[in-house]
Amino acid sequence: MGATEVVVRPRVVSPFQASLRVALRRMQVVWVGIRHSRTAMVGLAILVLFIGMAVFAPWLAPYGPIDRVADTSNCVPNISCPLSPPSAQHPLGISEEGSDIYSQVIWGSQISLIVGIFSAMVASVLGTAVGLVSGYMGGWVDEVMMRFNDVVLSVPWLVLMIIVAARIGTIDLLGLILVIGLTGWSITARVIRAQVLSVKERLFVERARMIGSSRSHILLRHIFPNAFPLIFANTILTVAVSILSEAVLAFLGLSIYNTVSWGKVINQAIGGGALVIGGNVWWVIVPGLCLVFLVFGFYLFGFALDEILNPRLRRR
Amino acid sequence: MLLEVKDLVIEYTTQSGTVHAVDGVSFNLDEGEALGLAGESGCGKTTTALALMRLLPYNGRIVSGSILFRGRDLVKVSDTRIRKIRWKDISIIFQGAMNSLNPVRNIGQQIAEPIVLHEAVEEQEAMRRVGELLELVGINRERMRDYPHEFSGGMRQRVMIAMALACNPKLVIADEPVTALDVMIQAQILELLERLRKELHLSMILISHDLSVMAETCEKVAIMYGGKMMEIGTTVDVFTDAKHPYTQGLVAAFPDIRGPRTMPASIPGDVPSLINPPTGCVFHPRCKFAFDRCTTAEPALAEVTPGRQAACFLYPEVPEVVLRTETVAAR
Numbered sequence: 001m002g003a004t005e006v007v008v009r010p011r012v013v014s015p016f017q018a019s020l021r022v023a024l025r026r027m028q029v030v031w032v033g034i035r036h037s038r039t040a041m042v043g044l045a046i047l048v049l050f051i052g053m054a055v056f057a058p059w060l061a062p063y064g065p066i067d068r069v070a071d072t073s074n075c076v077p078n079i080s081c082p083l084s085p086p087s088a089q090h091p092l093g094i095s096e097e098g099s100d101i102y103s104q105v106i107w108g109s110q111i112s113l114i115v116g117i118f119s120a121m122v123a124s125v126l127g128t129a130v131g132l133v134s135g136y137m138g139g140w141v142d143e144v145m146m147r148f149n150d151v152v153l154s155v156p157w158l159v160l161m162i163i164v165a166a167r168i169g170t171i172d173l174l175g176l177i178l179v180i181g182l183t184g185w186s187i188t189a190r191v192i193r194a195q196v197l198s199v200k201e202r203l204f205v206e207r208a209r210m211i212g213s214s215r216s217h218i219l220l221r222h223i224f225p226n227a228f229p230l231i232f233a234n235t236i237l238t239v240a241v242s243i244l245s246e247a248v249l250a251f252l253g254l255s256i257y258n259t260v261s262w263g264k265v266i267n268q269a270i271g272g273g274a275l276v277i278g279g280n281v282w283w284v285i286v287p288g289l290c291l292v293f294l295v296f297g298f299y300l301f302g303f304a305l306d307e308i309l310n311p312r313l314r315r316r
Numbered sequence: 317m318l319l320e321v322k323d324l325v326i327e328y329t330t331q332s333g334t335v336h337a338v339d340g341v342s343f344n345l346d347e348g349e350a351l352g353l354a355g356e357s358g359c360g361k362t363t364t365a366l367a368l369m370r371l372l373p374y375n376g377r378i379v380s381g382s383i384l385f386r387g388r389d390l391v392k393v394s395d396t397r398i399r400k401i402r403w404k405d406i407s408i409i410f411q412g413a414m415n416s417l418n419p420v421r422n423i424g425q426q427i428a429e430p431i432v433l434h435e436a437v438e439e440q441e442a443m444r445r446v447g448e449l450l451e452l453v454g455i456n457r458e459r460m461r462d463y464p465h466e467f468s469g470g471m472r473q474r475v476m477i478a479m480a481l482a483c484n485p486k487l488v489i490a491d492e493p494v495t496a497l498d499v500m501i502q503a504q505i506l507e508l509l510e511r512l513r514k515e516l517h518l519s520m521i522l523i524s525h526d527l528s529v530m531a532e533t534c535e536k537v538a539i540m541y542g543g544k545m546m547e548i549g550t551t552v553d554v555f556t557d558a559k560h561p562y563t564q565g566l567v568a569a570f571p572d573i574r575g576p577r578t579m580p581a582s583i584p585g586d587v588p589s590l591i592n593p594p595t596g597c598v599f600h601p602r603c604k605f606a607f608d609r610c611t612t613a614e615p616a617l618a619e620v621t622p623g624r625q626a627a628c629f630l631y632p633e634v635p636e637v638v639l640r641t642e643t644v645a646a647r
Contacts, residue, residue: 203415204426210371210408211430212399221429225420 033308040308043300050294054109063100065107065260070098083272085280093280095265096272101280104260105287111261112294115176116243122181123242124188124235131192132227136200136219146193152186162252170257180245188234195227202226229306236302240295247291262287317384318519319345319368319487324381326363326372333591337363337376339543340637342617345487350513350520352530352551354566355540356587361523362411364540365489368521369406370398385487403430407485409476411492416476417464423475424460430482449478453508470501477508487519494529506532527570531555539563542588542598545617549624559626561603597629605630613637 034040053060063069069090075081084094092101134145164179171179199205200223208218224231249255250263251270269275269283326338338360345351353361366372368383370390383390385405390398407430410416417426427449428442437445447457453474464472473493480488490509494502510533513520522534530537531551538548539562547560558564565583585602588594594601600610609629614637617627628634 203410203412204418207410207416208418208429210369210402210410212402212433213429217433221421222418226418228420 030305030308034304037304037308039300040304043297043302043304046293046297047301050109050113050290050297053106054113057106057110061100061103061106063103065104066097066099066258067103068098069100070094083280086282092282092286095268095283097268099260101265101283101286104265105262105290108260108262108265108287109290109294111173111256111259112243112246112263112291114173115180115246115261116239116294116298118177119180119184119242119245120235120239122177123184123238124231126181127185127188127234128192128227128231130185130189132196132219132224134189135193135196136215136223142193145189149186149189152183153190155183157183158248164254166253171254173256176246176249176254176256180242180249184238184242184245188231188238191234192227192231195230196223199223199226233302233306236298236305240298240302243291243295243298262291317344318347318349318386320382320384321364321368322382322384324364324367324383325379326360326367326376327379328363328373328376330375330591335590336593337543337590338367339593340381341540341543341545342381343538343545343548345519345521347486347519348513348517349536350522350534352534352537353521353523353540354525354527354530354537355546356525358587358590359540360543360590361525361540362491365408365491365521365523368487368489369402369408371402371408400434403485404434404483405485406487406489407480407483409473409480409488409490409493411495414469414472414496417472419464422461422463423467427460427475427479427482430479434483445482446478449481450475452481452512453478469497470504473497473501473505474508477505477512481512481516484516485518487521488513489521489523491523492525493522495524495526502529509533527555527566539566542593543590544598545625545627546599547624547626548617549626553624559620559624559631560599560628561605561630562599563626597627 034044070080070082070084078084079087079089080094082094082096082098084090086093090100090102092105095101095104130145130149134142134149160183205218205222208222213221246261247263247266250261251267253267255261255264255267265287266284269280269287272283273279274281274283321344322342324338324341325336328335328337341360341364343351353364355361363372363376366376367378368385368390370378372378378391381391385401390401393401417423424443424446427446428439431437431442431445432439435442443460446460450457450460455471455474455478459467464475467475477493480490493509494505497505506529509520509522512518513533520533522530524530527537534551536548537551537554539546539554539560541562547554547558547563549559554563555567558567562583565581568581569583571578571580583602588598588601594611596609596611596613597603597606597615600606603610607629613629615627615629615634616637617625618631618634620626620628620631620633626634
C-alpha cells in the first residue's frame with residue numbers, strides 16, 4: 001500500500017476492435033429486443049425448430065432421402081410395401097417409389113431452407129442494387145432500369161417455369177437458386193426505388209451533399225441505412241415467397257433429381273393418390289403444414305425484427 | 317478583409333421566367349466580424365449565403381460579380397477546389413435542424429462526416445474530435461452514440477452547430493439558426509454562437525428576418541430587399557438611425573418593449589415579383605418618400621454618412637446604377 005504511483009495507461013484499441021465492440025453491443029441490443037417481443041420469440045422458435053431439423057436431418061431421419069425401403073418382391077402389405085399407410089415402422093407411410101415419407105419430410109427441410117434463403121439473397125441483392133441506383137440517379141438511368149424491370153415483371157414466370165419444367169424436368173441446386181432469385185428481384189427493386197425516391201428528398205441528404213459527400217457515400221451511408229429496415233423486411237418476405245416458389249416448381253415437376261423437397265413430396269403424393277378416397281392424406285398434410293409453418297415463422301420473425309431494428313419504430 | 321462580395325448577380329430559371337433573386341449585392345466581412353443579413357422572406361438572403369459556398373440549386377446560377385474569399389474569387393475556382401473550401405474554410409449551420417439529421421445514424425457519425433471527408437484522419441481521431449466538438453457546444457460527449465430522435469430541438473441545433481465547426485472553418489454562415497425554436501432556447505443558442513465566435517475567432521454571417529436576433533449578436537447588419545442591398549452599417553447605427561426608408565419601416569415594425577402599447581407599424585404593399593421587378597428603385601412602389609427619379613433610375617449603394625451605406629435617392633450623394641444590364645448582356 002502507501003503512495004504508489006497510479007499509472008493510467010490509455011487503452012489501445014484498434015479501429016477494428018472498436019467497430020467489433022460496437023457491433024457486439026448492437027447485437028446485444030437487438031437480442032434484448034427479440035427477448036421482449038413475443039412475436040419474434042414465436043417466429044424464432046419455429047425457425048430454430050426447422051433449422052434444427054435441416055441441420056440434424058442425417059441423425060433424425062431413419063433413412064436417406066431417396067432410399068428404397070420397400071422391396072416390392074417381398075413386403076408386408078400396408079406395412080412395408082410401396083404406398084403403405086402410416087404405421088409404427090414408417091410414421092407417414094411409404095411412397096410409390098418405396099421411400100420412407102417421414103424421412104423425406106425431414107430431408108425436405110434442407111432444400112426448402114437452402115433454396116429459400118439463398119434465392120432470397122440473390123433477389124434482394126439484385127433488387128436492392130437496382131432500386132438504389134435507379135431511384136437515386138434518376139434520369140435516363142432510372143428510365144432504362146425501370147423499363148427493363150417492367151419487362152422482367154411482365155414475364156409470366158409461372159407459365160415460363162411450367163414450360164421449363166416440362167422441357168428439362170430436373171435441375172441442380174445452384175440452377176434452382178438462380179432461377180428463383182433472378183426472377184424474383186423486380187418487386188423488391190420497385191419497393192426500394194420508391195423508398196429511395198422519398199428518402200433522397202429529405203433535408204439530411206441535401207446537407208450531406210453540401211458537406212461535400214460523394215454520391216456513393218450519400219447512397220450507402222445515408223439512403224441505404226434509411227431503406228434498410230424495408231430491405232430487411234422485404235428479404236424475409238422474399239425468403240417466404242422463395243420457399244413457396246420452390247414448392248410450386250417442385251410440385252410442377254421441376255426439382256433436384258437426387259434429393260427431395262416438400263414440394264416434391266407433395267408432387268409424388270398427388271401422383272401416389274394421396275388425395276383419392278382411401279389414400280394416405282398425411283402424405284400431403286404433413287409436408288404442407290411444414291411449408292405453412294416455415295413460411296409463417298419467417299413472416300413473424302421478419303416483421304418483429306423490422307420493428308426492433310428500426311429506430312423510429314422502437315418503443316422508448 | 318476576409319470576404320469581399322462585389323456586384324453579385326444570381327438568377328433562377330423557372331417555368332414562369334427568370335427570377336432575379338440577387339441583383340448587384342456587395343458587402344465586406346472582416347476577420348472575426350459578425351454580419352447580420354436581414355430582410356423579408358424571399359429577398360435573396362439564403363440565395364446569397366448559398367452562393368458563397370457555390371451550393372445554389374440546379375436551376376440557379378451566378379451570372380456575374382465576384383466573391384473574394386482571402387483574395388481568391390470563389391465564383392471562378394474549380395469544382396474540386398470549392399469542395400475543399402467548403403466546410404474547411406466556410407461552413408453553414410442549416411436552416412431547419414429538425415430535418416437535417418439522418419434519423420438512422422447516430423449523431424457522432426454525422427458530425428464526423430465532414431472531418432473524415434475533408435481531412436485524412438483515422439476514424440478514432442475523428443471520433444475524439446467529435447467528442448470535443450460536442451463538449452464545445454454543451455453536449456455531453458457520451459451522447460455521440462445517441463440518435464437524433466433522442467435529442468430536443470435545441471440540442472439538435474447544437475449538434476448542427478458542432479457539425480458546422482467540425483473542420484475549424486474561418487467563416488460560418490448561420491441560416492436562420494434559431495427559427496422554430498422557443499424563445500428561451502433561442503437565447504441559449506445565440507449565446508452559444510456568440511461565445512464560440514469569440515473563443516474560436518470566427519467570422520459569421522447570420523441570416524434572419526428577426527432584427528432582435530441580429531441586435532444581440534452582430535456588429536454589422538446588411539438589409540436586403542427584393543434581391544438588392546438597401547443599407548449596410550453597424551448594428552447600433554442602423555437600428556437607432558436608419559437611413560433607408562425600408563430599414564426605417566423594418567425597425568418601426570418591431571414593437572418597443574419600453575414604449576406605449578401600440579400596434580407595430582407595417583409597410584404597406586407586397587414584396588415585389590422578382591421575375592418582373594419594378595423599374596427604378598425596387599422599393600419605390602411601397603416607399604412613402606418616393607419621387608419621380610425613384611421610378612426611372614436605380615440608386616446605387618453608396619456611403620451616406622461615415623461607415624454607413626444606403627441605396628436611396630433621398631441622399632443627394634447616392635449615384636445611379638449604370639450599365640449593369642449591359643455588362644451582363646455582354647457576357
